Amino acid sequence: MIIFKRITNIQKWLQTARSGKAAVGFVPTMGALHEGHLSLLQQSKKQADISIVSIFINPAQFDNKADLEKYPSTVAKDIKLLEENGCDILFLPSESEIYPDEKSKRKHYDLGNLETVLEGKFRPGHFQGVCLVVERLLTIITPDVLFLGRKDFQQCLVIKRLISLMKYETDVIICPIAREQSGLAMSSRNQRLNEDEREIAAELFKALKEIKENRDHSQFSILKKNAIKKLELKGFKIDYLELAKEKDLQTVSELIPGQKLVILIAAFLQNVRLIDNIILSEY
Ligand code: AMP
Secondary structure, three states: OEEEOOHHHHHHHHHHHHOOOOOEEEEEEOOOOOHHHHHHHHHHHHHOOEEEEEEOOOHHHOOOHHHHHHOOOOHHHHHHHHHHOOOOEEEOOOHHHHOOOHHHHOOOOOOHHHHOOOHHHHOOOHHHHHHHHHHHHHHHHOOOEEEEEHHHHHHHHHHHHHHHHOOOOOEEEEEOOOEOOOOOEOOHHHHHOOHHHHHHHOHHHHHHHHHHHHOOOOOHHHHHHHHHHHHHHOOEEEEEEEEEEOOOOOEEOOOOOOOOEEEEEEEEEOOEEEEEEEEOOOO
């Protein structure tokens, strides 16, 4: 695996590598890698000739300074994992490489409804920050295929919209959510939970599954109320638990026959914010 920290160096390398018409797959991450990230890399290895992973903790997407400060960083371990998993290139830029000046941080993207619902509502400015870094990374790497995790459902829609706004030709592949045996969606933030808390954190997915399993027997509004009550008793503080249309995340209050819907949740356990989702059409 080759590690590049400078834009000029990775671009020079890519120019030569590309002359053979190799397809480039790209997996952007914030590091503290786990099986979820590695499953994206595996998918890239299957579909592309060259697989690039980036690690960059993007300050622009943190609406909360304390969250940024507490975000785990395990670069040495990440490098080892990427090497063991056959990653070709690691792009590990510094903040000044990504944001060389103030002007590079002053952009605005028209994200429509995606900016104001769910994550957008609870983390103002978050998706603008995501777009800022993703646009920058896509401009540097110009991948043929971008691999994203469905764990961040809304982020996938935001990035697809960014790609269409920018008229990029990158294909987007959405990969399934990698979970612990308990059902807990893997996340770098899970590292901040102790063993007992991790066990409790798995209740989040159990609640989503329970709603899905009972959706034909009860109204969503009732299932939602019961789930929130149960989760709060276990110590969660719920930001939202919503039913929404898969295509644009417009929230709906009840199931709509024939519509593809997804249930999304965000909740704090202690001071760790967890998100998860479940697609209703999928068993
Ligand atoms: P992050 O490092 O959290 O910014 O995530 C980098 C990429 O990995 C994003 O596309 C995430 O959606 C994806 N990802 C994170 N956790 C998981 C997971 N449990 N399963 C699948 N993909 C994931």
